[in-house]
Amino acid sequence: MVVVAVAGGLGDVGRTIVEEIHRSQRHQVYVLTRQKAPGSPSRNVPECFPSVLEVDYSSRTALSEVLAKYNVDTVISTLNLHWPGADDAQLNLIQAAAECGTVTRFLPSEFNIDYNAPEEDMPYPPRVKYLQAVEELRRNTTLTFTLVRNGFFMDYLGLPFAETHLHPLYCILDISAGKAVIPGDGNCHVVFTHTRDVAKFVNELLDLPAHQWPKESAIIGERITLNELVEAAERCTGRRFHKTHDEVSAIRKGATTELPSNNPCYSYFPGGKEELDGICCTQMIGMVAGVFDIKGTELNKLFPHVQTIRLEHFLRTCWEKAGENNVHRAE
Numbered sequence: 566m567v568v569v570a571v572a573g574g575l576g577d578v579g580r581t582i583v584e585e586i587h588r589s590q591r592h593q594v595y596v597l598t599r600q601k602a603p604g605s606p607s608r609n610v611p612e613c614f615p616s617v618l619e620v621d622y623s624s625r626t627a628l629s630e631v632l633a634k635y636n637v638d639t640v641i642s643t644l645n646l647h648w649p650g651a652d653d654a655q656l657n658l659i660q661a662a663a664e665c666g667t668v669t670r671f672l673p674s675e676f677n678i679d680y681n682a683p684e685e686d687m688p689y690p691p692r693v694k695y696l697q698a699v700e701e702l703r704r705n706t707t708l709t710f711t712l713v714r715n716g717f718f719m720d721y722l723g724l725p726f727a728e729t730h731l732h733p734l735y736c737i738l739d740i741s742a743g744k745a746v747i748p749g750d751g752n753c754h755v756v757f758t759h760t761r762d763v764a765k766f767v768n769e770l771l772d773l774p775a776h777q778w779p780k781e782s783a784i785i786g787e788r789i790t791l792n793e794l795v796e797a798a799e800r801c802t803g804r805r806f807h808k809t810h811d812e813v814s815a816i817r818k819g820a821t822t823e824l825p826s827n828n829p830c831y832s833y834f835p836g837g838k839e840e841l842d843g844i845c846c847t848q849m850i851g852m853v854a855g856v857f858d859i860k861g862t863e864l865n866k867l868f869p870h871v872q873t874i875r876l877e878h879f880l881r882t883c884w885e886k887a888g889e890n891n892v893h894r895a896e
């Protein structure tokens with residue numbers, strides 16, 4: 566049994582990872598969360614969720630004391646470096662983990678692509694913060710780390726019917742509207758992986774001794790071109806999608822064709838539509854550049870007993886749910 570602390574474990578990706586570790590009953594898991602500001606609404610902590618520890622990410626000493634007190638061996642960070650201040654929080658957490666005397670392994674927040682990609686291939690401003698975290702881990706040689714890369718989350722493709730904790734955001738596919746927005750010619754290969762599968766593999770990594778942790782952990786749900794993805798969506802839903810191919814030069818300027826279901830999603834982002842479009846545009850540029858064709862040591866091969874969610878099965882399941890919700894009338 567390993568004692569694990571998941572920073573941001575109440576968040577979108579973190580919650581799934583915590584659920585999976587907890588469900589397997591192989592390890593003891595704690596959730597790290599920021600101290601709640603006085604008067605702020607109470608947290609949505611599911612029943613039967615493991616212990617939630619409030620921490621002050623601005624104090625390395627305080628963080629270090631918490632990690633040592635609970636005898637934490639492995640820290641998993643799922644902080645989202647897109648949000649202001651989360652990068653410093655993660656850097657402090659790395660240093661605290663290195664200093665506390667109990668932590669031997671640190672899995673930093675990535676869960677995406679290799680951020681070493683040239684900026685023009687992935688012009689996502691927080692990439693610099695992700696790279697800084699890796700630098701910090703390299704400096705702290707007592708910690709073993711692995712960088713988890715899973716491509717684009719499959720969950721997004723089946724919204725709003727997918728079972729997921731991710732906040733909704735529509736990119737490439739909008740199955741309710743029967744629309745697809747494809748960057749360029751659509752022949753680029755992209756890896757799509759469900760958050761549930763990422764969580765399962767992360768749980769498996771906990772059983773692996775530190776010296777066997779790969780430097781770069783690739784998780785491949787499905788590797789497919791965007792054109793094949795749209796064909797699969799058409800097969801699974803039995804309807805023809807309205808397809809728009811956005812010019813890469815336009816996407817580089819932040820312009821992308823709107824997917825109708827994104828409309829209610831804008832308010833989640835402080836910068837509204839522009840911020841959401843910006844996120845989608847950088848992902849689409851990355852897809853065209855091949856950045857989402859994930860490389861590294863494939864955890865699928867390291868842990869062959871873990872069954873991943875296949876794309877067509879996933880889309881069919883989501884579309885069945887749409888039927889139950891009477892959405893097929895939009896055809």
Ligand SMILES: NC(=O)c1ccc[n+]([C@@H]2O[C@H](COP(=O)([O-])OP(=O)(O)OC[C@H]3O[C@@H](n4cnc5c(N)ncnc54)[C@H](OP(=O)(O)O)[C@@H]3O)[C@@H](O)[C@H]2O)c1
Nearest residue numbers: 573576577578598599644645648650651654674677717718
């Ligand atoms: N590949 C993909 O398609 C994809 C998609 C989405 C996300 N991701 C990646 O997955 C990782 C997790 O993303 P997510 O969407 O799960 O994140 P999230 O839910 O937005 O945030 C995770 C947690 O971070 C904590 N947090 C936020 N701001 C903070 C700050 N300033 N300081 C300290 N903690 C802060 C919050 O926890 P508390 O409030 O409880 O402290 C929050 O619940 C990120 O690295 C993200 O880039 C990848």
